Amino acid sequence: MARATKEQSELTAAQIRATARRLFADLGYADVSLDRVAELAGVTRGAVYHHYGSKVGLFTAVVDDAQSVVATAVADAAPDDGWPAIEAGSIAFMRAVVDPAVRRILLVDAPAVLGWTTWRELDAAHSGRLLTEGLGALDDLAIDPAAADALLNGAMNEAALWIAAGGDAALAEQGVLRMIRALRRGPDEDAPRT
Numbered sequence: 001m002a003r004a005t006k007e008q009s010e011l012t013a014a015q016i017r018a019t020a021r022r023l024f025a026d027l028g029y030a031d032v033s034l035d036r037v038a039e040l041a042g043v044t045r046g047a048v049y050h051h052y053g054s055k056v057g058l059f060t061a062v063v064d065d066a067q068s069v070v071a072t073a074v075a076d077a078a079p080d081d082g083w084p085a086i087e088a089g090s091i092a093f094m095r096a097v098v099d100p101a102v103r104r105i106l107l108v109d110a111p112a113v114l115g116w117t118t119w120r121e122l123d124a125a126h127s128g129r130l131l132t133e134g135l136g137a138l139d140d141l142a143i144d145p146a147a148a149d150a151l152l153n154g155a156m157n158e159a160a161l162w163i164a165a166g167g168d169a170a171l172a173e174q175g176v177l178r179m180i181r182a183l184r185r186g187p188d189e190d191a192p193r194t
């Protein structure tokens with residue numbers, strides 16, 4: 001009986017998160033109430049509090065789910081190592097985060113609601129980790145891997161916001177690819193620039 005109860009609890013939590021994800025993506029964090037989440041998920045408000053403790057707790061779980069979706073898209077697009085993986089993963093990241101179901105949650109509301117530090121920690125645990133590991137494995141990176149990581153991460157996030165605001169996706173992707181290629185050390189350079 002305990003197993004069935006645990007499975008039912010997990011299903012309820014997943015239903016609450018899925019409902020909240022749709023509402024947060026469509027309306028934004030500020031315009032979503034836990035009463036509305038509970039109503040649309042077909043549960044009580046108490047069930048939402050039981051699983052997530054607060055609106056911020058629920059939003060954090062939704063952000064974590066969205067980060068996982070993006071990281072999966074990046075990993076699927078960049079199964080190999082090296083520069084091709086960095087390029088393919090970066091483009092996959094930008095395409096994944098401009099999806100309206102993800103963009104508002106990850107790039108607009110998450111930094112404001114969770115704070116910069118928590119938002120960066122969640123990113124670092126998912127797609128950010130893939131970028132950090134990929135850059136760290138390169139032996140011909142022209143600058144320090146941590147600096148390259150910060151530059152690419154910032155460029156991709158800003159490019160995604162620009163695309164979402166009506167910017168040309170192809171131009172943004174081309175720009176990020178040029179930036180990545182500029183980070184590659186030429187054969188005549190002995191060591192990374194600092």
